[in-house]
Amino acid sequence: MRFLPFESSRTFPLLLCVVTSFVFLDCKRQRASGDSETGKVVHLTYWPAPNPQEILLADSVVTMWNRMHPDIQVRMQPIPVSQSTEEVLLAAIAGKTTPDVCSNIWPGAMREYTQAEGLVGLDTFSDFDSIAGLRVPRDLLATFKAVNGHYYQMPWKTNPVMMFYNRGMLKAAGVETVPRTYSEYFAAAKKVTRDINNDGQVDVWMGERDIRPIWWQRLFDVYPFYIAASNGKTLFMGDDVAFENRDAENVFSFFQECYARGYFPRTFFQGGDPFLMGKKATDFAGPNRISVITRLAPELHYGVAPLPVPDDHRGPVYTSGDYKNIAIFSTTLHPKEAWEFVKFLVEAEHDLLLLQIANQIPVRGDLLTNRLFAAYFSQNPSMVKFAEQTVYTRGMDTVPDLKEIFDAISQDYEACAVYGRKSPAEAVRDAAARSRSIIEWNQ
């Protein structure tokens, strides 16, 4: 039974020393990488999003940069994987362990970052206006302005949420045209949702959503559908709740119907993505979905269309964009060099790489007119749909505690749509009331 390593009093202090030195060594190693100022070489840390495509993209852009700038070396380190990027960044700000540059900044969390003075004002650089103005249309750029009138983010990429549909499934069910309105969607759903293998259980559905009340899931259903139904309005006007209206009720009742009539299953799927497996005919997602489909289900024949809208809808169909932007953290010792790197990231050639590698849309006004992108779009016709959609795409409101508000909306959405315990009007009223009290409470 010799299993404790410290039978004698002499070995124990020795072991303790080994253990502590191991621990401290580890710390030192981490710190050293942050700011080694030996020599003239400047080191920058860059955090891209942790998905495989963006890591690949970041890797190639950083390699190019390092080759061209031997005196400014960038180290790429994907954002530590966690439930969401914002948690990691907030913890990093609190612990002062932020990188120099991060390209996965969610505009919805900007208020918290700027309040904590965690970011460098980009408009302090003299050429910000010309660079950003050249790339992004003025009115769109203005939506990324912080409440204090400064810019802390460089608009980078967006993933407009649209409707993917499985052509084979719609055809097999006898649906000839892609549904554009709620009633067309229901009509198609009635044909699509059925029991294929005759075991008494429905096995293919019109659509499906994760039924757990997780706040960010609403960025792929309630939020884009509301923007579509309201012709481009977001949830807030300034700092005031602005979604207590008919449009929001329409959206809630749309999803309520989907569940009530069984077009959406009220279950978790274990084992496999139901869209890739041909178990659901439609999916609401951004263009980054394309790379997943081509990798995991290359034989899937899909199409892309705008989101369904209420029957009396007029005009273009808007959606939400899930913008991700680039920011420089105020912990940086080399803001100038970091800004040079940011400018490098948003050059047109690298935007083309963003399209090619990650299937995500760069935020720029000349996507469909710049000759540089022409070849790409002619080869990827479904990406044209997304590029066209970007003009009618909205971002996030810049109110504080947006996550908590989405959580509140999630709870009422769940009660109303998934479980049918509240009427759409009640659910919208309750969600609005909860949102107001969250804002008031945090004042």
Next chain:
Amino acid sequence: MIKSMMKMFFLFAGAVVFAYPFLWMIAGSLKPELEITNLWLWTSNASFHNFRQVLTKIPIGRAFVNSMFVSLSTTMSVVVFGSMVGYALARLNFHGKKILYTLILFTMMIPFQITMIPQYILMVKLGITDSYLSLIIPTMMSAFSIIVFRQFFLSLPQALIDAARIDGCSEVRILFKLIYPLSRSTIITVALLTFMATWNDVLWPLMVIRERSLMTMPQLVTIFVIGGEAEAQLGPQLAATTLLVARASSHPGVRVFPKILHRQHGFKRHKRITE
């Protein structure tokens, strides 16, 4: 006869209920995706495909080393410091002994809910989030182990210690040379309980560790399963959890621990305390 048959039947049914899910999981991790939901454990298409996928996607080997290092350091520290304080409380006289003992008993009643957030903030302020220190330091000592050791040391004959003192042994020597060999069962009980608790903890690592290469094994597996990395495929999820269990069932705890709990008086003693 019939009675004992019935007994065996129930015991066997219980064994199936407790063991089948694990067998199903292990079988599932070897099966191709479409066969997993099948109740039957056998498959003719078994492969290590899922394991390969897990091993290439997440640094689970590194996570194992992390978990091992953190749990062993914590366990060692809890045993050493627990026995030191336990010995002082049981066998040494000093001012404030009574107060200290009361404080330690009181500590045992403080739920984690209260201290969790300030402890996290403390880690942030000390600047040791994302390091092994943040996993080890807050659990370096435990009131529970002190109490267990104190109870056990009180039961040792005083004459033994007096004899050693007259021989001129230092207290440190008495504790580590003389008493340790006599307290194997207590040390093992404390060590196993501590090791198990540290190894299995997920909430605290989720709070303080964001750097992937420092994550503990259960934390990494949790994130792998609920984050998007498994790409909603069941096979890799089961493979990851199987790797986590493979370690646990080789744990001496499964065999030794119930026996110890059952037989050693050490446990009966601390049981009385927690009441």
Next chain:
Amino acid sequence: MSQRGGFLKSTRRKERSGYWFVLPYVMFFLLFVAYPLVFSFVLIFHRWNIITPMEWIGLKNLSHLLSDPQFFRAMRNTFVFLFIHIPLEIVVALGFALLLNSKISFRGVFRALYFLPVVVSGVVVTILWQNLYSYDNGVLNTLFTRIGFPRIPWLIDSVFAMPSIAIMATWKNVGIYIVLFLVGLQNIPRDLYEAADLDGATGTKQFFHVTLPMLNPTIVLIVALSTIGGFSLFIEPYVLTGGGPMQSTMSGMLYIYNQAFYFGHMGYAATLGFVFAVIMLLVVVLQRKTIEAEAT
């Protein structure tokens, strides 16, 4: 004389080494017990998201808590969990302990098997049960449809979800309670049963008049341990349900975690922690009083 001097020296030495022995713990106590306790108490009166300065808001956190429906929901969920978990666990554990407490073959093997889920981490158990509980193709529902039962909406119905989690928690922990009951059973003096035999008490009567009363301390311990466990329920709803359906599995710990780490309300989370802790201690004390009162 010299002996006396030596004795004094040794007491002094004992005293000094006493301080050295407890010094590390005292430091640890100040840093990781006393400081967090005080800090947590101070936080109750502040609004703080870690990254911006603390702001004094008096009793606002407490008044917010009293008007927070989610707090009461989490409270209720915890009690639903305990209400199912504790009796189930006691019955199952005692049953198996009684079976194991007799001369049978493979006793050690059974004991080890029942103990397996205890040693395995909660994450594994949760992931495993997610697949057992899956509505469409989970192991349990597949089994049920095979034998002609309807499917049960284990985790996707607000009535079933918490009981499902309670069953899972029972499965995970029952091993340790079986062992505790075994220890308790073996501590019952033989002669009590002999006396009962003389009085003509049969099996069932013996169980209710000898075994159960003698196991009372064990039951108190088990109830207290599982109550504390129930109040710390976290990883199960975190992985399985995210607190849904309709907040029916939102546990106190999960709510605190969300408030602190998703929404950045450290002050409010600390308040929740304090209130939950106080309620938990009250419940444990109350349970103990009731069980002991019933025994006498």
